[in-house]
Amino acid sequence: xxxxxxxxxxxxxxxxxxxxxxxxxxxxxxxxxxxxxxxxxxxxxxxxxxxxxxxxxxxxxxxxxxxxxxxxxxxxxxxxxxxxxxxxxxxxxxxxxxxxxxxxxxxxxxxxxxxx
Amino acid sequence: xxxxxxxxxxxxxxxxxxxxxxxxxxxxxxxxxxxxxxxxxxxxxxxxxxxxxxxxxxxxxxxxxxxxxxxxxxxxxxxxxxxxxxxxxxxxxxxxxxxxxxxxxxxxxxxxxxx
Numbered sequence: 001x002x003x004x005x006x007x008x009x010x011x012x013x014x015x016x017x018x019x020x021x022x023x024x025x026x027x028x029x030x031x032x033x034x035x036x037x038x039x040x041x042x043x044x045x046x047x048x049x050x051x052x053x054x055x056x057x058x059x060x061x062x063x064x065x066x067x068x069x070x071x072x073x074x075x076x077x078x079x080x081x082x083x084x085x086x087x088x089x090x091x092x093x094x095x096x097x098x099x100x101x102x103x104x105x106x107x108x109x110x111x112x113x114x115x116x
Numbered sequence: 117x118x119x120x121x122x123x124x125x126x127x128x129x130x131x132x133x134x135x136x137x138x139x140x141x142x143x144x145x146x147x148x149x150x151x152x153x154x155x156x157x158x159x160x161x162x163x164x165x166x167x168x169x170x171x172x173x174x175x176x177x178x179x180x181x182x183x184x185x186x187x188x189x190x191x192x193x194x195x196x197x198x199x200x201x202x203x204x205x206x207x208x209x210x211x212x213x214x215x216x217x218x219x220x221x222x223x224x225x226x227x228x229x230x231x
Contacts, residue, residue, distance in 0.1 A: 052216060
């Protein structure tokens with residue numbers, strides 16, 4: 001089965017602290033991509049970071065890093081130095097080849113609240 | 117920089133009514149997608165298009181139709197709205213999807229309620 005699992009419906013963190021949002025995935029494909037998107041209360045979906053299945057180094061984008069553990073099939077998002085503006089819903093997604101295009105499978109999301 | 121623009125942002129329909137959601141992108145992307153987002157779930161793909169004049173079914177296509185007459189526009193139609201179609205609808209676009217690393221860029225969503 002091709003599936004993304006986010007086991008934390010909600011998380012909270014103190015401002016300026018780091019937080020890890022969990023994501024595990026299930027696929028038998030060898031080639032795939034992993035994405036994280038942020039959805040603020042305003043509703044838009046914002047692309048944050050990408051990790052390819054063959055990438056040996058963990059992806060980083062500013063305060064975001066992706067802790068990729070291929071053997072465990074996990075792709076956790078780490079946000080360092082949390083800011084109030086980080087409060088949002090976060091979605092993990094997996095890109096897989098599917099009959100001529102790469103489909104994107106989403107997890108159910110984790111709601112992050114950053115407290116001052 | 118507009119990116120992906122969805123029209124309208126909100127709409128309330130009565131059961132059985134029809135409507136069309138419009139998606140426009142100005143990034144010259146070849147691929148476009150329509151998703152729906154329901155509470156407690158991630159996004160699910162309704163239909164997608166790999167280029168002008170082409171469309172294909174996604175995961176949950178029943179009750180919807182789409183058209184891509186121009187490269188920059190992707191229309192989602194509900195011929196006879198049902199309460200089960202109450203949802204938030206997202207349009208997205210991307211460059212050629214051959215590479216797994218191509219991110220999809222999303223619009224702001226359309227909140228649709230069917231009474």
